[in-house]
Amino acid sequence: MSRPDAAGVDPAWLPPEAFRALGLRRTLIRGAGPLVDTVRGEVANACGRFGGRLVEDGGSPDLLLEVADSQRGTGSEGFVFARDGGTTTVTASDARGLLYGLFHVVRLGEAAFDGESPRETHRPATALRMLDHWDNVDVHPVMGQVERGYAGGSLFWRDGRARGERERIRAYARLLAACGINAVCVNNVNVHDAEARLLTDRIGEVAEIAEELRSYGIRTHLSVTFAAPIVLGGLPTADPVDAAVRAWWERAVREVYAAIGDFGGFVVKADSEGRPGPFAYGRSHADGANMLAAALAPYGGTVHWRAFVYDHRQDWRDRTTDRARAAYDHFAPLDGEFAGNAVLQVKHGPMDFQVREPVSPVLGAMPRTRLALEVQATQEYTGQQRHVCWLGPMWSEVLRFRLQEEACVGETVRGGIVAVSNVGDDPFWTGHPLAQANLYTFGRLAWRPDADPLRILDEWIALTFPAAPERLAAGLHRVLGGSWATYEKYTAPLGVGFMVQPGHHYGPSVDGYEYSPWGTYHFADRDGVGVDRSAATGTGFAAQYAKPWSEIYETPGTCPDELLLFFHHVPYGHVLHSGKTVIQHIYDTHFEGVEEVAEALWVWEGLADLVAPARHARVAERFEEQLRCAREWRDQVNSYFLRKSGIGDERGRAVY
Numbered sequence: 001m002s003r004p005d006a007a008g009v010d011p012a013w014l015p016p017e018a019f020r021a022l023g024l025r026r027t028l029i030r031g032a033g034p035l036v037d038t039v040r041g042e043v044a045n046a047c048g049r050f051g052g053r054l055v056e057d058g059g060s061p062d063l064l065l066e067v068a069d070s071q072r073g074t075g076s077e078g079f080v081f082a083r084d085g086g087t088t089t090v091t092a093s094d095a096r097g098l099l100y101g102l103f104h105v106v107r108l109g110e111a112a113f114d115g116e117s118p119r120e121t122h123r124p125a126t127a128l129r130m131l132d133h134w135d136n137v138d139v140h141p142v143m144g145q146v147e148r149g150y151a152g153g154s155l156f157w158r159d160g161r162a163r164g165e166r167e168r169i170r171a172y173a174r175l176l177a178a179c180g181i182n183a184v185c186v187n188n189v190n191v192h193d194a195e196a197r198l199l200t201d202r203i204g205e206v207a208e209i210a211e212e213l214r215s216y217g218i219r220t221h222l223s224v225t226f227a228a229p230i231v232l233g234g235l236p237t238a239d240p241v242d243a244a245v246r247a248w249w250e251r252a253v254r255e256v257y258a259a260i261g262d263f264g265g266f267v268v269k270a271d272s273e274g275r276p277g278p279f280a281y282g283r284s285h286a287d288g289a290n291m292l293a294a295a296l297a298p299y300g301g302t303v304h305w306r307a308f309v310y311d312h313r314q315d316w317r318d319r320t321t322d323r324a325r326a327a328y329d330h331f332a333p334l335d336g337e338f339a340g341n342a343v344l345q346v347k348h349g350p351m352d353f354q355v356r357e358p359v360s361p362v363l364g365a366m367p368r369t370r371l372a373l374e375v376q377a378t379q380e381y382t383g384q385q386r387h388v389c390w391l392g393p394m395w396s397e398v399l400r401f402r403l404q405e406e407a408c409v410g411e412t413v414r415g416g417i418v419a420v421s422n423v424g425d426d427p428f429w430t431g432h433p434l435a436q437a438n439l440y441t442f443g444r445l446a447w448r449p450d451a452d453p454l455r456i457l458d459e460w461i462a463l464t465f466p467a468a469p470e471r472l473a474a475g476l477h478r479v480l481g482g483s484w485a486t487y488e489k490y491t492a493p494l495g496v497g498f499m500v501q502p503g504h505h506y507g508p509s510v511d512g513y514e515y516s517p518w519g520t521y522h523f524a525d526r527d528g529v530g531v532d533r534s535a536a537t538g539t540g541f542a543a544q545y546a547k548p549w550s551e552i553y554e555t556p557g558t559c560p561d562e563l564l565l566f567f568h569h570v571p572y573g574h575v576l577h578s579g580k581t582v583i584q585h586i587y588d589t590h591f592e593g594v595e596e597v598a599e600a601l602w603v604w605e606g607l608a609d610l611v612a613p614a615r616h617a618r619v620a621e622r623f624e625e626q627l628r629c630a631r632e633w634r635d636q637v638n639s640y641f642l643r644k645s646g647i648g649d650e651r652g653r654a655v656y
């Protein structure tokens with residue numbers, strides 16, 4: 001079906017066929033500048049392929065794409081779409097809006113040129129829709145080229161230097177723009193020695209990447225180390241109130257902007273998992289972030305300060321320390337202290353990208369701070385791109401969740417929506433070809449957080465497999481649509497999390513982290529399982545939520561089933577709202593999860609005649625591994641709980 005394009009990679013959701021409707025038309029483009037040139041290039045390409053043409057003013061176009069100052073209320077990235085009297089019009093006040101309008105027309109296909117359509121204004125819900133690449137410049141001895149990367153090497157770096165594959169980066173930027181992403185951070189949040197230098201003497205390499213990304217409206221960001229004034233500048237301290245330190249950062253930022261005029265800003269992981277930060281100097285995280293914000297402010301840059309701060313050297317014997325509490329305890333008291341161009345970047349859950357977590361209470365506790373939501377497109381804990389796990393429904397749940405009555409998360413994250421990228425130098429971009437759906441869905445949800453994820457999935461299917469027969473579209477929908485729920489069924493139960501193999505985090509190990517310093521425990525014993533995070537008898541985490549959630553999560557009787565073991569330690573015989581006991585729920589879901597994987601594999605096998613052989617084979621091969629791994633999860637989890645509890649499966653299935 002789709003063949004690799006000029007850059008030798010899969011065209012993903014932009015195969016030439018997706019441009020057919022556009023390429024058959026006469027299009028008039030009004031406007032000037034590099035992004036308008038990008039739009040013109042796209043249209044010219046499509047016309048070259050399908051026989052339409054670009055027309056000059058005076059002709060009668062089927063499609064008018066124009067940049068016009070008069071478009072109020074669309075913002076710099078929005079556009080107005082209308083169709084009347086046989087002409088389809090996309091009008092934007094800025095070329096960026098025009099670019100997004102063009103891809104809107106591509107998505108609509110023939111429907112963009114059909115009948116009449118009243119004026120519709122489209123604009124993104126948030127100004128920053130970003131991908132963070134956890135890419136290393138040097139190959140890290142443990143984490144490799146891409147930390148938590150499951151799609152080969154980095155697109156940007158190889159063996160210590162920039163790859164310089166501009167065409168591929170441009171192809172990537174194009175895919176991102178087509179789903180609405182407008183910012184990319186090009187290096188890992190864990191900034192090691194080589195990566196630290198990107199900020200100073202190696203900024204030229206970043207500038208080359210930025211040039212390609214810019215051609216599709218994407219701004220480049222860098223992860224920096226808080227200790228840069230020491231490790232790069234030779235200063236004795238990185239204390240954020242020290243005048244020499246502040247002056248060092250000001251100089252560094254000036255040089256960055258001299259190289260990259262539209263540089264987006266910094267991403268910072270400080271005082272987190274051993275990274276340096278302001279705590280060493282007795283300063284707060286607001287002090288640290290604001291120092292960088294002050295250096296960036298004159299140029300319009302932003303600092304993304306991560307809230308992933310917790311004690312990773314905890315004693316498992318200590319039941320009072322609760323990692324889930326950490327981000328709120330550290331940051332909520334700082335609300336109102338962060339500069340206007342400082343964004344606090346918060347993981348969606350209080351722990352670490354588990355398949356099921358409650359929404360982080362930090363997202364509801366800092367009304368005077370610009371917050372960004374961070375999710376993981378890379379499937380660290382959700383099958384590492386060997387398993388099909390489409391995360392659209394999970395992200396949508398988070399974005400629609402109302403921590404307070406007035407607003408849902410999608411509305412409160414004024415600082416942006418960020419995903420850790422799932423892309424590498426793999427010919428399919430994402431290792432698992434179907435993991436492309438996660439990247440696409442992320443971009444579209446970041447643009448419109450209240451969109452129906454299943455409609456986005458169908459949109460992705462229609463673009464990626466143009467002119468797909470109904471059987472293929474329905475099959476793909478079936479394989480992907482419920483895959484997150486399936487993954488949840490065969491892995492850690494009822495929100496308890498982890499139970500993964502330590503270090504690489506793939507596959508089951510129920511007690512893998514139980515006696516570790518990482519703060520991720522399930523506390524299973526012969527009587528029960530789960531973490532008591534109630535205010536009455538537990539760690540008090542439940543009280544970090546506003547009402548009604550603090551009350552709902554406080555007791556097992558009101559806590560939603562799917563989060564029960566996140567919030568409570570209950571006996572195996574505890575009866576869920578579903579009517580099942582916890583132990584029977586564990587058995588049932590684990591058997592069901594494996595059956596669902598087997599069924600999805602069967603559906604996929606039935607699509608062999610409709611999918612290009614290389615793509616079909618790659619997915620089929622990964623499905624075999626998913627099935628093997630899901631069985632392993634099922635049998636280890638079920639056997640573990642049978643042995644702990646002594647309570648058998650009431651349906652008498654095989655448990656070991």
Ligand code: GCU
Nearest residue numbers: 147148189190269308352380
């Ligand atoms: C997870 C992940 C790390 C990563 C960290 C982070 O813990 O396993 O590889 O560095 O998140 O978000 O900073």
